[in-house]
Amino acid sequence: MTHTRNEIILSVEGVGITYDRPILRDVSFQINNLSRPGVHQGQVVSLIGRSGIGKTQLFKIIAGMLKPTTGTVRIGVDLHPVHAGEVGIVPQNYLLFRHRTVMQNLTIAMERSDAKHTEAQQKDIIKQHAEQFQLSEHLAKYPAQLSGGQRQRVSILQQVLTGTKTILFDEPFSGLDVLMIDKVIDLLVKVSLLDEHNTLIIVSHDVENAMAISDTVFILAAQEGKPGATMTETIDLVGMGLAWDKDIKQNARFRELTEQIKHKI
16 A cells, blocks of 8 residues: 655653553654555554553553653654643543533533634534534433443544544453444544544554554563563554455454464563
């Protein structure tokens, strides 16, 4: 596939974190602005590792919520150090204001955006996005009245409406049945297509589903005889011809690769 990897838009450099023992050690990787002719789609990358390996700590460090013991995370065209609130996050528990309706939750998100809109414009933008995200009939409901999948869509849409270009997803496929997983994959693709500058970072132990949507995969794993986890491998799915295919899970090479990775994490 014709594509180019352009400027670095996120750089993780020598990140480590230690509590009573090293959890992460010398984690380094870069995300480049990926483009292809005639397609306005952002980057989708996955950080894959087994449960308990340190993914949650790395998630928080990339989001600027946790200061690493060593190393830095830099973001943007000028690659400045990341700060809390600069990266959108979609956690597993979908943080929503319980006593506010979906419309009110989304309005709060819009008010965080740098773009200035009138109240009427805000409502129009929210309604347009709600239709895309299949939430139109739920705008007057409260979070407790929504299914888990609906709350997830609201949480994702919140980040889109803030204007945040880099969004972290913590285990977005966790606890979902096969039908819901396919819907989440479709939704994430839709978010990546909203803006060519969008960068989606999926942090997951679900090898197959994370890879199915990604253009690049980073493997977080332990190394024998060394403390803490680090990035052990980078997989360029675009270069392998295994990206941007909605039927990729049926591809024999893709299935073989996922099995190989499962044995590495």
